[in-house]
Amino acid sequence: xxxxxxxxxxxxxxxxxxxxxxxxxxxxxxxxxxxxxxxxxxxxxxxxxxxxxxxxxxxxxxxxxxxxxxxxxxxxxxxxxxxxxxxxxxxxxxxxxxxxxxxxxxxxxxxxxxxxxxxxxxxxxxxxxxxxxxxxxxxxxxxx
Amino acid sequence: xxxxxxxxxxxxxxxxxxxxxxxxxxxxxxxxxxxxxxxxxxxxxxxxxxxxxxxxxxxxxxxxxxxxxxxxxxxxxxxxxxxxxxxxxxxxxxxxxxxxxxxxxxxxxxxxxxxxxxxxxxxxxxxxxxxxxxxxxxxxxxxx
DNA sequence: ATTTTGTTGCAACTGAGTTGCATTGTTGAT
DNA sequence: ATCAACAATGCAACTCAGTTGCAACAAAAT
Ligand SMILES: [Mn+2]
Ligand SMILES: [Mn+2]
Ligand SMILES: [Zn+2]
Ligand SMILES: [Zn+2]
Numbered sequence: 001x002x003x004x005x006x007x008x009x010x011x012x013x014x015x016x017x018x019x020x021x022x023x024x025x026x027x028x029x030x031x032x033x034x035x036x037x038x039x040x041x042x043x044x045x046x047x048x049x050x051x052x053x054x055x056x057x058x059x060x061x062x063x064x065x066x067x068x069x070x071x072x073x074x075x076x077x078x079x080x081x082x083x084x085x086x087x088x089x090x091x092x093x094x095x096x097x098x099x100x101x102x103x104x105x106x107x108x109x110x111x112x113x114x115x116x117x118x119x120x121x122x123x124x125x126x127x128x129x130x131x132x133x134x135x136x137x138x139x140x141x142x143x144x
Numbered sequence: 145x146x147x148x149x150x151x152x153x154x155x156x157x158x159x160x161x162x163x164x165x166x167x168x169x170x171x172x173x174x175x176x177x178x179x180x181x182x183x184x185x186x187x188x189x190x191x192x193x194x195x196x197x198x199x200x201x202x203x204x205x206x207x208x209x210x211x212x213x214x215x216x217x218x219x220x221x222x223x224x225x226x227x228x229x230x231x232x233x234x235x236x237x238x239x240x241x242x243x244x245x246x247x248x249x250x251x252x253x254x255x256x257x258x259x260x261x262x263x264x265x266x267x268x269x270x271x272x273x274x275x276x277x278x279x280x281x282x283x284x285x286x287x288x
Numbered sequence: 289a290t291t292t293t294g295t296t297g298c299a300a301c302t303g304a305g306t307t308g309c310a311t312t313g314t315t316g317a318t
Numbered sequence: 319a320t321c322a323a324c325a326a327t328g329c330a331a332c333t334c335a336g337t338t339g340c341a342a343c344a345a346a347a348t
Contacts, residue, residue, distance in 0.1 A: 020294060020345055041335080054297050059336065061295090076220045079305075079335060096261050098268060112261050117240050117275065119256060123282025124242060130276045131261065138267025164314055166326060185304080198328050203305065205326090223304060223336075 004085075005033040017068040024053040028061045029070070037108050038074035038082035038097070075132055077106070084108070092116060096131035102140035109133075149177040161212040168197040172205045173214070181252050182218035182226035182241070219276055221250070228252070236260060240275035246284035253277075 005013070010029050014021055031047045032039065039047075041058050053061075062083055065071035072086040075097050088095050088110045096109040114131050135141075149157070154173050158165055175191045176183060183191075185202050197205075206227055209215035216230040219241050232239050232254045240253040258275050279285075 022295065022345075024296075055335090056298080056337080057296055064295095079223065081335085098261075098263070101271065109261065109263060112263060114258060114261050114275075117242075117253065117256050117258050117277060119242070119253060119277075123285060124277075125280040125285040126277055127245065127279040128277070130278075131258075132274045132276070133261060133263075133268075133270055133272070134274075135271040136269040141267060141269040164325060166314075168327075199304090200306080200329080201327055208326095225304085 005030065013070060017070060019064055019068065022061075023051050024048075024057045025061050025064070027051045027053065028058060029065060032071060032083060032085050035084070037106060038084035040080040040082050042080070044083070074108075075106070075130075082106075092126055093129045093131075096133055098133045098135065098137065100137035100140050101134055102136055105137065107137065149174065157214060161214060163208055163212065166205075167195050168192075168201045169205050169208070171195045171197065172202060173209060176215060176227060176229050179228070181250060182228035184224045184226050186224070188227070218252075219250070219274075226250075236270055237273045237275075240277055242277045242279065242281065244281035244284050245278055246280055249281060251281065 007026070007030070010026055010033065011021055014025060014029065019025060027048045028044055031044050035047075041055060041062070044058055044062075045053070045055060048058075062071060066073060066083070069086055071083050072089065072094060074082045074084045074094070076082070077099070086094075088108065090113075093114070093116060096112050096114060097106055098109055099106045114129075116126055116129055119126070151170070151174070154170055154177065155165055158169060158173065163169060171192045172188055175188050179191075185199060185206070188202055188206075189197070189199060192202075206215060210217060210227070213230055215227050216233065216238060218226045218228045218238070220226070221243070230238075232252065234257075237258070237260060240256050240258060241250055242253055243250045258273075260270055260273055263270070
């Protein structure tokens with residue numbers, strides 16, 4: 001598996017954000033860094049079986065990472081929040097997420113750009129635009 | 145208050161969808177038809193104090209209306225789902241929703257169009273694209 | 289080493305939404 | 319109008335993701 005971040009890199013990110021280096025924090029951030037897509041608390045816990053932090057701890061770690069902008073809440077599904085690194089987002093927009101209604105998988109469209117809504121002249125100030133798409137993924141949309 | 149739908153219109157919609165005319169169903173649909181924005185189960189219940197349907201009933205009514213496409217799940221906030229009529233949506237995209245991080249209000253941008261993500265040539269088939277925006281509303285974005 | 293302050297585990301809690309089941313209401317046919 | 323078929327409702331109990339209070343603990347600064 002290709003590590004997106006080394007352990008040192010994770011430590012550096014946390015330190016320069018003014019966050020303490022704890023096993024739980026390093027673990028959660030590493031798991032998110034190595035993940036293809038967004039993960040729920042439960043999925044993160046599964047991948048941290050060695051450290052086995054309490055679920056409260058995971059939620060509090062995630063909260064701290066979100067507050068620093070290191071991690072984003074990507075989307076909510078089945079009443080669970082899914083978290084991912086904030087590094088694949090532009091200033092005002094996160095990459096879109098596509099969920100296939102057939103195979104029920106969610107894909108990060110990291111290279112897709114959707115223009116910001118044109119609501120500036122109406123006085124709205126956009127800080128963050130999120131796009132969620134439902135439909136059929138290439139695998140499920142069999143044609144021919 | 146301007147009624148978007150008359151009682152007769154609500155009845156007609158339900159009948160042509162093959163749904164039975166019950167007090168709860170007529171009530172919920174009327175409330176949504178008269179509302180400016182999306183409403184949670186709790187908000188709908190407040191506006192139906194006269195009928196006072198059980199919350200389970202409201203959820204089941206909403207489910208039936210969503211299944212028929214009459215009502216959409218607009219967004220999730222604070223772990224609550226907000227419902228609204230599906231009539232302000234185009235075929236493949238619902239209107240964007242803007243939430244102000246200052247006054248905490250959510251606005252339906254019914255007249256705003258955001259282009260669909262260009263992922264057709266990658267094999268994705270878009271059924272529904274949802275856009276959520278965070279930022280400052282005209283009232284809170286004081287300038288000058 | 290000591291202090292300061294942030295972090296953790298645990299258990300109890302919260303609250304939106306769901307489920308099973310007995311009862312009631314709507315509808316279409318007679 | 320009556321009736322049968324089936325959908326809708328109310329209620330209570332439940333689920334389960336996420337939260338809270340607090341005492342024990344660990345990281346960082348001195
Ligand atoms: Mn993503
Ligand atoms: Mn809306
Ligand atoms: Zn698929
Ligand atoms: Zn505002």
